[in-house]
Amino acid sequence: MARPQTNAAVASQSYHESLATALASVLPSQRLIRDPLRTLAYGTDASFYRLIPQVVAIVDSEAELQELLRLARMYGTPVTFRAAGTSLSGQAVTDSVLAVLGEGWNGVAISDDASSIRLKPGVIGAEANRRLAPYGRKIGPDPASINACKVGGIAANNASGMCCGTSQNSYRTLASMRIIFADGTLLDTGDAQSRADFAASHRHFLRKLSEMGEATRADTPLAERIHRKFSIKNTCGYSLNALVDFEDPFDILQHLIIGSEGTLGFISEITYRTVPEYADKASALILFPSVVDACEGVIRLKRTPVAAVELMDRASLRSVDDKPGMPDFIRGLAADATALLVETRAEDHEHLAAHIQQITAALAGLPTLFPVEFTDKPAEFERLWNIRKGLFPSVGAMRDVGTTVIIEDIAFPIESLAAATGALQHLFVEYGYGDSIIFGHALEGNLHFVITPDLGQPQEVDRYACFMDALCDLVVGRFDGALKAEHGTGRNIAPFVEREWGEQAYRLMREIKALFDPENLLNPGVILNDDKQVHLKNLKPLPPADPSVDKCMECGFCERMCPSQGLTLTPRQRIVGWREISRLAAIGETTNQGELRSLYAYQGLDTCAACGLCAMACPVGIDTGILTRVVRAEDRSDTDRRIGNWVADHFGLATRATRAGLGGAQVARRLAGDAILDKWSKTLRRLSGDRTPQWIDSMPTAATFKPVAAPNGDARPAVVYFPSCASRTMGPAAGDPETDILPAKTASLLEKAGYRVIYPQGLDNLCCGQPFDSKGLKDVADRKTEEVRAALAAASRDGELPIVSDTSPCSYRLQALPQRLRPIDIVEFIHDRLLARLTLHKRPDAVALHVTCSGRKMGLEGKMKAIAAACSDTVVVPDGVGCCGWAGDKGFTTPELNAHALRSLKDSLPVDCSAGYSSSRTCEIGLSKHADLPYRSIVYLVDSCSTGG
Ligand SMILES: Cc1cc2nc3c(=O)[nH]c(=O)nc-3n(C[C@H](O)[C@H](O)[C@H](O)COP(=O)(O)OP(=O)(O)OC[C@H]3O[C@@H](n4cnc5c(N)ncnc54)[C@H](O)[C@@H]3O)c2cc1C
Ligand code: SF4
Ligand code: SF4
Numbered sequence: 001m002a003r004p005q006t007n008a009a010v011a012s013q014s015y016h017e018s019l020a021t022a023l024a025s026v027l028p029s030q031r032l033i034r035d036p037l038r039t040l041a042y043g044t045d046a047s048f049y050r051l052i053p054q055v056v057a058i059v060d061s062e063a064e065l066q067e068l069l070r071l072a073r074m075y076g077t078p079v080t081f082r083a084a085g086t087s088l089s090g091q092a093v094t095d096s097v098l099a100v101l102g103e104g105w106n107g108v109a110i111s112d113d114a115s116s117i118r119l120k121p122g123v124i125g126a127e128a129n130r131r132l133a134p135y136g137r138k139i140g141p142d143p144a145s146i147n148a149c150k151v152g153g154i155a156a157n158n159a160s161g162m163c164c165g166t167s168q169n170s171y172r173t174l175a176s177m178r179i180i181f182a183d184g185t186l187l188d189t190g191d192a193q194s195r196a197d198f199a200a201s202h203r204h205f206l207r208k209l210s211e212m213g214e215a216t217r218a219d220t221p222l223a224e225r226i227h228r229k230f231s232i233k234n235t236c237g238y239s240l241n242a243l244v245d246f247e248d249p250f251d252i253l254q255h256l257i258i259g260s261e262g263t264l265g266f267i268s269e270i271t272y273r274t275v276p277e278y279a280d281k282a283s284a285l286i287l288f289p290s291v292v293d294a295c296e297g298v299i300r301l302k303r304t305p306v307a308a309v310e311l312m313d314r315a316s317l318r319s320v321d322d323k324p325g326m327p328d329f330i331r332g333l334a335a336d337a338t339a340l341l342v343e344t345r346a347e348d349h350e351h352l353a354a355h356i357q358q359i360t361a362a363l364a365g366l367p368t369l370f371p372v373e374f375t376d377k378p379a380e381f382e383r384l385w386n387i388r389k390g391l392f393p394s395v396g397a398m399r400d401v402g403t404t405v406i407i408e409d410i411a412f413p414i415e416s417l418a419a420a421t422g423a424l425q426h427l428f429v430e431y432g433y434g435d436s437i438i439f440g441h442a443l444e445g446n447l448h449f450v451i452t453p454d455l456g457q458p459q460e461v462d463r464y465a466c467f468m469d470a471l472c473d474l475v476v477g478r479f480d481g482a483l484k485a486e487h488g489t490g491r492n493i494a495p496f497v498e499r500e501w502g503e504q505a506y507r508l509m510r511e512i513k514a515l516f517d518p519e520n521l522l523n524p525g526v527i528l529n530d531d532k533q534v535h536l537k538n539l540k541p542l543p544p545a546d547p548s549v550d551k552c553m554e555c556g557f558c559e560r561m562c563p564s565q566g567l568t569l570t571p572r573q574r575i576v577g578w579r580e581i582s583r584l585a586a587i588g589e590t591t592n593q594g595e596l597r598s599l600y601a602y603q604g605l606d607t608c609a610a611c612g613l614c615a616m617a618c619p620v621g622i623d624t625g626i627l628t629r630v631v632r633a634e635d636r637s638d639t640d641r642r643i644g645n646w647v648a649d650h651f652g653l654a655t656r657a658t659r660a661g662l663g664g665a666q667v668a669r670r671l672a673g674d675a676i677l678d679k680w681s682k683t684l685r686r687l688s689g690d691r692t693p694q695w696i697d698s699m700p701t702a703a704t705f706k707p708v709a710a711p712n713g714d715a716r717p718a719v720v721y722f723p724s725c726a727s728r729t730m731g732p733a734a735g736d737p738e739t740d741i742l743p744a745k746t747a748s749l750l751e752k753a754g755y756r757v758i759y760p761q762g763l764d765n766l767c768c769g770q771p772f773d774s775k776g777l778k779d780v781a782d783r784k785t786e787e788v789r790a791a792l793a794a795a796s797r798d799g800e801l802p803i804v805s806d807t808s809p810c811s812y813r814l815q816a817l818p819q820r821l822r823p824i825d826i827v828e829f830i831h832d833r834l835l836a837r838l839t840l841h842k843r844p845d846a847v848a849l850h851v852t853c854s855g856r857k858m859g860l861e862g863k864m865k866a867i868a869a870a871c872s873d874t875v876v877v878p879d880g881v882g883c884c885g886w887a888g889d890k891g892f893t894t895p896e897l898n899a900h901a902l903r904s905l906k907d908s909l910p911v912d913c914s915a916g917y918s919s920s921r922t923c924e925i926g927l928s929k930h931a932d933l934p935y936r937s938i939v940y941l942v943d944s945c946s947t948g949g
Contacts, residue, residue, distance in 0.1 A: 015075040016054040019097065022074075023057055026067050031058035031102060036592070037599035040580055041573030042082070042098055046555045048404045048455060049090035049491055050540035053080075053098035058566075060104030062268050066184045068099055069266075072521050073183070080523045081262040083121060083153035086145045086556045088407060089490025090538075091157070091261040091526045099266075101152060103566065107269075110135070116175050118271045121152025124560060129277070137274040140168030143486065144392075147617065148557040155270050157488040158235050158259030162308040163343070165444050166233055168275050171241070171258045178269035179257060182517040189254045190271055198250075206249040208515055212508065213252050216243040222504060229501075232411045232445045233485035235259050237497045237527060238509045256512060261488050262523040264516040278345040280352040281307075282376040284359075285384045286340045287333065287369040294338035295418035298442040300362045301342065302414060305355045310341040310388050311442035313421065319398070319437050320390040325383055329370070337369060338421075340442065341388050344374070352376065391439050392450060393619035399452040401550045402542055406453065406464075410475050411485035412445045420479050424449065427474060431467040446485040455539045465536050468496075476500045491538075494529035543583040548626040549575045558614035558624070563885035563901035568603040571614035571624035577604055578627060605632055607897050609887035610774050611853035632776030644777040648784055651725070652764035658729045662702040696891065698928035700730035700921065703741035707759035716756040720795045721746060722788070722823055723759075724807035725767045726921040727937075733925070736934040742921060746806050746826065746939050752948040753837040758801065760791035768810040774888050788814065792821050804829045806937065808919040809888075812854035827855060827919050830942055831863035835870060838946040846874035847941060848909050848916035850927050853883045855919055867938060868917065871945040878908035884923045891926040902930035909933065917941045 023032055033039060033056035043052040055077075059065045072079045080094035083101050105122030114135035119128055125146035129138045141154050142161035149159065155177075160169040176190030185201065188194035199206060217223050223244045230241040242255035257264055288294040294311060301309050314337050321330040344359060346352040356374045363372055375381055396405050412420040421438060424447070428436040433451045440447035451467075453460045475481040476499055483493045483500050498506040513520075513528055525534065544550055552575045559570040569577065577600050584593035610625035636644075647654045705728045710718075723743035731741045740748075747757050760766060766788050769781035796803050799820025805811040811825035824832075849868050851861045861877075868875040885891070885901030909916075909931060916935035918924050927935035 013054065015077050016096070019071050019075045019077050020055045022071050023055070023068065026064060027057060027059070031060070032056075033058070035599055037577050037596050037603055038569070038573070040596075041569055041576050042100065043093055043095075044540070044554055044572065044576045045082070045085040045087050045090075045092040046553070047088050047090040047093065047490060047492070048406060048540050049093055049538050051093040051095040051538050053094050053096060055097045056100060057097060058100045058102040060102040062178075062180060062186060065099065065180055065266055065268065066186070068097070069180065069182060069184050069521075072097060073519060076519070076521070078521050078524050080526075081152065081156070081266055083150035083156075084124070084145075084148050084556055084559065085153075086149045087153065087157060087261075087490065088409070088487045089484065089492040090535075091488050091490035091523065092153070093538075094523070101150065105152070105268075114274060116271055116273050118269060119151045120269055121150060121155070121267050123151045125149055125151060125154055132274055133277065135274075136277055136279070138277040139272050140164050140173035140275045141170050142168075144389075145555075145557065148555075148560060151270060152267050155258055155267050156260060156262050158239065158486070159488075160233060160441075160486045162310060162441055165441070166230065169233075170270075170272070171239055171255055173272045173275065174254060174258060175271040175273050177254045177257060177267055177271070179254065180266040180268055182265065182519065182522050186268070188269075189250050195250055205515060206253075209249040209252050210247075212511065212515075213243045213247060213249070216240070216508065217247075225502075225505070229480075229482065232413060232482060233441070234411060234482035235486055235488050236482050236484045236493055236500050237489060237505070238264075238512055240501075240505060240508060243508070256516075259488070261490065261526050263513060263527050264522065276347070278347055280347065280349055280376070281343060281345045281381065282352055282356055282374040283341065283343045283381050283384050284372055284374040285327075285387070286342060286363070286372050287329075288338050288340070289334070289367050289369060290336045291338045291421045292418040293367050294340055295414070295421065295442070297340055297363055297366055298417060299414055300366070301340070301359065302443060304359045304362045305344055305346070306342055306359060306443065307345045308341070308343040308441070309443040311417075311421075311438070311440055311447070312339045312341065312388065312391065313425070313438040314338065315435070316391050316437040316439045317387070319394045320387055323386075323390055323394065325386060327383070327387075330387070333369070339387075341384060342374075388439065391437060392448075395437060395450045395452065396553050397551050397620045399551070400454070401544045402456055403452040403454045404540070404542055405450060405553045407448055407450050407487075408471070409446070409448050409485050409487040410471070410481055410483060411447070412475070412479045412481040414442070414445045416479045416481070417442060417445055417447075420474070420481065421447065423474055423478065427467070427470055431463060431470065433467070441485075444485070445481070456541055456543070461536055461539065465533075468535065472496050472499055489527045491526060491529065492535050494525065494527060495532045495535050497528065541579070541583060543579055543586065545575065545579040545582040546627050546630055548630060549578070549622055549624065551620045552618075552622055553620070555619065557617045557619060558622070561613040561617050561882055563609050563611065563613075563883040564607040564897060567897060567900040568607040571618075571622070574604045574608065574624050574627065575622075578631065600631075601635075604628070605635070606890075606894050609853075609883050609885050609890060609897065609901075611883040611887065612857060613853050613883050616856065629773065629776050629778070633778060634776075636776050640775075641777065641780075644772055644775065644780045648767075648772065648780045651767055651784070655725055655729045655764065659702040659704065662700055662730065696895070696925060696929050698733040698925050698934075700925060701732060701734050703727070703729055703731035703743075705741060705743045707743075707763060708747075710756040710758065714756045716754055718756045718758050718801050719750055719829075720758045720760065720792060720801050720803040721750065722766070722792065722803060722805045722810075723763070724805065724810045724921070725771075727806050728763070730921050730925075732936065733928055733934060736928075736936070738934070738936055738940055742806055742937050742939060745937070745943055746804075749830075749834065749939055749943045749946070750804070752943070752946065753834045754948065758795055760788075760795040762787075762791060766791055768805075768813045770809050770813045771888050773813070785813065785816065789817050789821060792817070792823070796821065802829075802833075806919075806939065807921065808852040808854040808858070808860070812858055815858070825855070825858060825860060825919065826937070826939060827860045827864045827867065828858075830938065831867050834942065835867065838942070838948065840870050840942075840945050841947075842870075843872050843945055845872065846876055846910045846913040847872045848876045848878065848913050848931065848933070848935075849938075850881065850884065850916060850918040850923065850935065851877065852918060852920045852923055864919070864938065867942060871941050874910065874912070876908070876910055876913060878905055880904045880908065884926050886923045886926040888922055891922070891929075898926040899930065902926060905931050915941075
């Protein structure tokens with residue numbers, strides 16, 4: 001199809017069809033997404049806008065991206081880049097082509113002296129810092145979202161946070177960049193040859209940039225205005241400071257790319273100059289009687305060695321004063337009280353003490369409600385910072401269902417901060433946002449406020465529209481501040497950019513866009529937009545879906561935790577999908593709902609491991625696995641329930657059948673071999689529509705366990721041992737040099753450590769209930785848990801004796817029992833009670849660890865590592881492996897989830913690693929398969945390295 005003759009911002013659907021067809025020969029099918037569920041899901045970022053892309057292309061390399069841009073030019077289809085999708089201003093959404101960073105963009109290279117770091121755009125900010133930590137360095141930009149957001153988004157938004165200010169953001173710490181322009185040209189500004197080639201091919205482009213720079217620098221009022229506006233944080237419009245700060249056109253262009261929100265070019269690599277990360281830190285929460293006093297404090301602190309100064313108004317403090325661990329004095333504060341949370345950092349103790357002295361002296365004479373006291377004790381320090389970190393989640397969690405969390409981000413010259421804060425507070429009252437809270441990075445004049453309107457109501461949208469106009473008058477008209485300090489312009493502030501910057505500067509921005517992207521293909525409508533109402537369009541609905549997820553703000557922080565990210569959906573995307581299905585159900589629409597539901601069955605339900613790891617990263621603690629179980633329960637038929645109840649009632653029989661099955665499988669293996677069984681099971685799965693299990697060569701042997709009661713009169717301390725149903729039925733894999741089954745090994749270890757082992761009665765019938773719960777059979781699961789409770793109560797003399805469980809998922813589920821009957825997980829028991837009773841001899845080889853999801857949720861990672869470190873000098877916890885995706889039995893029924901979750905495992909293990917250790921027999925099946933090494937319980941490791949006493 002011929003290319004359209006216009007600069008169309010929205011190409012017609014047929015051009016998207018043509019583009020998708022052409023892309024199909026470039027990208028594998030799983031990286032080219034067009035179905036209605038996933039395009040909807042990918043259409044979501046953390047902002048309150050929603051556009052549904054026609055094509056989602058997951059790109060993995062520069063060549064793929066260049067080809068995508070070539071096709072986009074050919075068909076006139078705009079392209080929006082997507083990193084982690086945590087943007088708040090609507091800059092990472094599109095109704096055209098969404099180019100999502102795939103796994104090919106995770107490269108990290110640190111210079112020898114760690115003074116610089118080369119990063120691919122898909123690296124999560126916190127990962128870059130984790131790699132730099134051993135050198136005492138970090139990257140400059142520090143958005144609060146750093147655990148989730150990626151370098152491409154950090155640089156393209158010029159994101160910043162509490163400490164980086166305007167001196168350590170991407171703009172200031174940029175060393176060089178690889179850029180792919182709209183015309184497909186690749187430039188590496190750090191490479192002389194690449195610059196020379198570019199200079200030859202883009203002579204006009206560079207000359208034009210140089211001229212723009214010269215003209216801007218020569219225009220003193222404009223140059224001064226640009227300087228002044230960037231002396232505080234500002235991400236409204238393009239980084240015009242590039243035109244006044246630099247003369248070299250390469251410097252100008254790469255600094256213009258910073259903060260350009262994917263509208264000028266694609267960042268395929270960035271090299272940052274790193275900044276020191278000092279270990280010595282101290283913080284103080286300083287309470288002032290009024291906002292005026294607090295802001296006077298900010299002005300004084302600006303001249304002192306502070307790393308961060310966070311302002312919190314009275315409403316902010318009130319929003320968290322009932323949270324656990326909050327200092328009591330917060331509750332009794334007067335209405336005008338304002339807090340500054342101050343942090344200072346130094347290379348050593350002496351410098352830290354000097355900093356504290358300087359800061360305290362600077363504040364002398366200012367009224368404070370309590371004396372200024374710094375603490376360098378980690379626990380106290382953390383308690384203070386938890387106040388600040390809890391603000392946004394607390395508003396998110398308190399809001400009504402259906403409302404949107406809007407976090408605004410403005411900046412004022414700090415001399416105006418007090419007046420501006422007061423004026424803002426009045427504005428909230430005037431527009432009926434009385435519950436709003438104000439907090440922010442005061443040192444840079446940057447304030448955030450959070451409002452929670454119900455944008456599903458037209459009158460609420462009108463109110464928001466009037467409020468935004470008034471806000472613009474206040475920020476720009478009255479205080480000459482910035483409408484976006486760090487979150488980027490997006491669609492939210494695009495209508496106001498000209499108002500903030502004035503006609504001349506705005507014209508310059510238009511020239512820049514036209515120069516870089518003459519066909520307006522890169523993220524059109526973002527940063528510059530002629531539609532003065534664009535900030536009120538394409539608002540995202542947040543309909544009620546299920547109480548377990550209704551507080552979701554769609555921030556995306558949970559995505560990196562999910563084993564199905566990149567295979568099917570992420571937790572955020574599951575919620576987005578289910579919200580839409582619920583919305584359609586509520587209005588009685590059936591056609592689209594039916595289609596979404598049928599896609600959701602696999603994308604949403606079958607491939608969710610229900611591991612709950614998402615909750616660990618969620619600011620409001622949402623476990624999307626709960627939603628999955630709720631929906632699975634709704635989908636359960638009466639027959640499913642009858643079967644579930646029958647299995648629960650005949651559990652002993654069911655475990656015997658499992659043993660027989662495992663025994664039979666081993667006979668079949670001896671007769672046919674792994675390769676043939678693998679082939680047969682694949683064929684059978686295909687014929688049965690994936691209803692039969694996949695053969696796995698690390699399949700366990702059958703375990704037969706007969707508890708042996710301790711002799712009467714045994715005076716050793718007693719422990720009740722609850723072996724899980726999995727460890728009672730599944731032995732080591734055939735071919736594993738370890739042949740003892742786990743309960744026998746555990747009992748022997750407990751005895752070696754001087755314990756007398758007692759077993760609950762009726763063990764054969766006991767199950768913690770987890771397998772039933774994860775299948776959506778909650779009632780059956782609860783019944784089984786109750787049976788375990790009764791058995792443990794009897795065996796432990798109602799909690800007098802300690803109880804140990806050998807399988808972390810079961811230990812985790814049994815945390816629901818009364819405290820005295822809660823089993824101690826085997827990892828904790830070994831660490832806390834056994835290590836001191838054993839003599840350990842380190843083994844020479846490396847050991848790999850897999851901390852189960854339940855282990856993580858119970859906070860056992862540290863203890864597990866400590867146990868392993870007592871057994872070997874080389875302990876490896878592979879990066880990038882979280883939930884293994886086995887999920888009880890999904891490794892058999894949905895093996896692709898397990899394979900996807902463990903795709904990087906094998907390559908991350910050292911060559912001298914002979915075994916891996918974990919604490920869940922079922923997870924170990926998949927781990928063994930994908931690592932090509934036996935994985936066993938950590939009990940085997942400790943047993944192999946220990947002797948009694
Ligand atoms: C709860 C919460 C707190 C936040 N706190 C902060 C904060 O403290 N400070 C702050 O600054 N921001 C904050 N943000 C906003 C956001 O997290 C950051 O701006 C972040 O840097 C965005 O990164 P991302 O990986 O999510 O990028 P995305 O949202 O995916 O993309 C951001 C922009 O960059 C473009 N882009 C992405 N990759 C590339 C590339 N390779 N080349 C060119 N363009 C690209 C996109 O098109 C888009 O315009 C917060 C967000 C949330 C939800
Ligand atoms: S579940 Fe939590 S972390 Fe995930 S998108 Fe929703 S609010 Fe954010
Ligand atoms: S429960 Fe686990 S698999 Fe399911 S959405 Fe959350 S992280 Fe993903």
